[in-house]
Amino acid sequence: MSFTIHGIGVSGGIAIGHAHLVSHARLEVAHYVVPQSQVPEESARFDAAVRTVRAELEGLRAGVPPTAPAEFTAFINLHLMILNDSMLSAAPRRVIETEQCNAEWALKAQMDELLARFDEIEDGYLRERKSDVIQVVGRVMKTLSGQPGYLPPPPAAGSEQNLILVAHDLSPADVVQFKQHQFASFITDLGGTTSHTAVVARSLAIPSIVALHYARHLIRENELVIVDGSQGVVIIAPDPQVLAEYQLRQHQFDLERQKLKRLKHTRAATLDGVEVELHANIELPGDVAEAKENGATGIGLFRSEFLFLNRNDLPDEDEQFEAYRRVVVEMDGMPVTIRTYDLGADKHSDDPQRIVTTPALGLRAIRLCLTEPQRFLTQLRALLRASHHGKINILIPMIATAAEVDQALALIGQAKQSLDDAKVPYDRDIKVGGMIEVPAAALALGMFTKKLDFLSIGTNDLIQYTLAVDRTDDTVAHLYDPLHPAVLNLLAGIIKTADRAGVPVALCGEMAGDVSLTRLLLAFGLRQFSMHAAHLPDVKQAILKSDLAQLKPLARKMLRASDPQKLRALLARMNS
Ligand code: PEP
Ligand code: MG
Numbered sequence: 001m002s003f004t005i006h007g008i009g010v011s012g013g014i015a016i017g018h019a020h021l022v023s024h025a026r027l028e029v030a031h032y033v034v035p036q037s038q039v040p041e042e043s044a045r046f047d048a049a050v051r052t053v054r055a056e057l058e059g060l061r062a063g064v065p066p067t068a069p070a071e072f073t074a075f076i077n078l079h080l081m082i083l084n085d086s087m088l089s090a091a092p093r094r095v096i097e098t099e100q101c102n103a104e105w106a107l108k109a110q111m112d113e114l115l116a117r118f119d120e121i122e123d124g125y126l127r128e129r130k131s132d133v134i135q136v137v138g139r140v141m142k143t144l145s146g147q148p149g150y151l152p153p154p155p156a157a158g159s160e161q162n163l164i165l166v167a168h169d170l171s172p173a174d175v176v177q178f179k180q181h182q183f184a185s186f187i188t189d190l191g192g193t194t195s196h197t198a199v200v201a202r203s204l205a206i207p208s209i210v211a212l213h214y215a216r217h218l219i220r221e222n223e224l225v226i227v228d229g230s231q232g233v234v235i236i237a238p239d240p241q242v243l244a245e246y247q248l249r250q251h252q253f254d255l256e257r258q259k260l261k262r263l264k265h266t267r268a269a270t271l272d273g274v275e276v277e278l279h280a281n282i283e284l285p286g287d288v289a290e291a292k293e294n295g296a297t298g299i300g301l302f303r304s305e306f307l308f309l310n311r312n313d314l315p316d317e318d319e320q321f322e323a324y325r326r327v328v329v330e331m332d333g334m335p336v337t338i339r340t341y342d343l344g345a346d347k348h349s350d351d352p353q354r355i356v357t358t359p360a361l362g363l364r365a366i367r368l369c370l371t372e373p374q375r376f377l378t379q380l381r382a383l384l385r386a387s388h389h390g391k392i393n394i395l396i397p398m399i400a401t402a403a404e405v406d407q408a409l410a411l412i413g414q415a416k417q418s419l420d421d422a423k424v425p426y427d428r429d430i431k432v433g434g435m436i437e438v439p440a441a442a443l444a445l446g447m448f449t450k451k452l453d454f455l456s457i458g459t460n461d462l463i464q465y466t467l468a469v470d471r472t473d474d475t476v477a478h479l480y481d482p483l484h485p486a487v488l489n490l491l492a493g494i495i496k497t498a499d500r501a502g503v504p505v506a507l508c509g510e511m512a513g514d515v516s517l518t519r520l521l522l523a524f525g526l527r528q529f530s531m532h533a534a535h536l537p538d539v540k541q542a543i544l545k546s547d548l549a550q551l552k553p554l555a556r557k558m559l560r561a562s563d564p565q566k567l568r569a570l571l572a573r574m575n576s
Contacts, residue, residue, distance in 0.1 A: 022170075057083065087110055118130045194464070208309045280530065282299055295537070298331070445501075483513050
């Protein structure tokens with residue numbers, strides 16, 4: 001029976017394909033349907049793996065020498081306790097039976113559920129036991145891999161293109177792995193419009209929807225699904241007329257995209273001749289090709305922290321240097337703004353030695369960099385070395401205090417000195433800028449215009465912190481409003497103050513790629529936009545049709561308005 005569910009569309013377009021259920025970082029865990037006749041065998045395979053691991057742990061415990069520290073036995077007992085918990089030892093069997101899925105998948109799904117519960121625990125000690133759960137599950141997985149059961153036939157070549165990934169939640173690290181694949185779309189139960197998961201989804205330029213709440217429960221493996229990313233609608237098991245209608249819309253959408261690509265070489269300028277720089281945001285060096293294809297005249301934000309995700313070590317100086325060098329060389333003389341790693345909050349490295357989960361108000365971005373100067377210096381040296389091969393600007397994320405900027409500049413000085421000592425060349429004129437994404441920085445901008453060469457407004461965080469709305473939380477997503485008067489006045493204020501101080505200012509949050517806000521930002525005085533490549537042609541088209549002289553009075557009215565409806569009406573007039 002056909003039914004429809006609604007969520008928040010985070011990347012437009014229409015996808016039609018078959019559902020494929022996934023869970024966190026699941027790309028490494030096989031997921032397949034086990035034929036009904038094989039289900040008892042699959043359950044038995046799971047039970048056998050649990051028994052083997054139990055015996056292993058008991059064997060280990062029996063072998064502990066009497067002289068060993070008491071913690072050793074306590075540690076093994078803890079792992080046995082985790083293994084024996086019904087959530088891991090019994091519930092996966094039920095999942096195998098009800099969902100007819102393989103044991104690895106059932107175990108992983110249960111682990112994710114258990115880990116999500118750990119995240120809610122206040123007690124730091126208990127929360128840290130997450131890694132013990134992961135270790136125990138790892139042992140069972142390893143045992144399962146040595147006991148292969150039924151295996152599905154391999155997927156046909158190119159079949160990914162018709163897959164719609166359905167997940168309860170995905171981390172940015174999961175989604176960035178999709179760049180190596182060609183899925184048609186993905187949809188999740190959780191997530192907000194500017195969560196990093198959504199941000200990366202946009203960069204994939206495939207239709208995607210978050211905050212669907214029950215998609216993962218309601219949709220079954222392999223079901224036919226339509227995803228309308230522009231409207232935030234998912235249609236499951238559509239009837240033939242609906243399917244035909246969406247096939248037509250999909251075709252029209254694709255034609256429109258192709259047409260817009262013709263603007264690739266057109267200069268971005270308003271009707272009254274004001275030129276605008278349109279740059280691209282990238283996560284990985286491989287994204288440069290798409291940026292160029294869509295006519296970007298520079299990289300306005302390279303989120304370098306994505307080099308640190310999906311691995312359990314850290315990229316060393318040479319590896320980072322190669323990544324940065326590759327981007328500047330491919331950009332062939334165009335400017336490349338590389339943000340120093342902005343880890344923390346929803347983006348964390350898997351390095352077990354590192355501080356991993358840090359909340360949005362905690363130790364993230366520049367705060368984290370400054371607590372680990374050696375690690376930060378490694379990145380700075382790599383950036384400086386790469387600056388010898390093209391035009392690099394260094395961008396410091398989430399600055400809030402003058403001291404942070406002073407310390408970051410001092411470390412850049414130290415990195416330069418170490419390269420000078422080793423006679424390694426770098427761009428001596430390299431520019432250093434800061435991201436304005438904390439309201440305190442926006443309100444005390446003079447503190448930063450004096451010290452930095454340029455600024456870049458990160459509206460994703462700026463809105464989150466101004467409105468106190470967690471950008472990753474779908475339950476408050478309706479409160480996340482770029483048109484809130486406080487946000488508009490902050491933005492206009494930043495642009496004006498930076499202009500007066502003669503400091504170039506760009507905007508690289510998701511607002512830059514939202515074509516309904518292009519004219520408003522132009523009227524506020526913004527002349528440099530950075531966004532995911534897929535949005536560049538739309539934004540360029542809006543700029544080409546804009547007359548600044550007409551827009552400015554309306555923008556001034558918007559800055560004085562406080563009524564949300566009036567604000568929306570004024571914006572509609574601006575865009576008409
Ligand atoms: C922002 O906050 O607007 C931004 C561009 O940085 P990120 O989305 O990576 O936090
Ligand atoms: Mg940010």
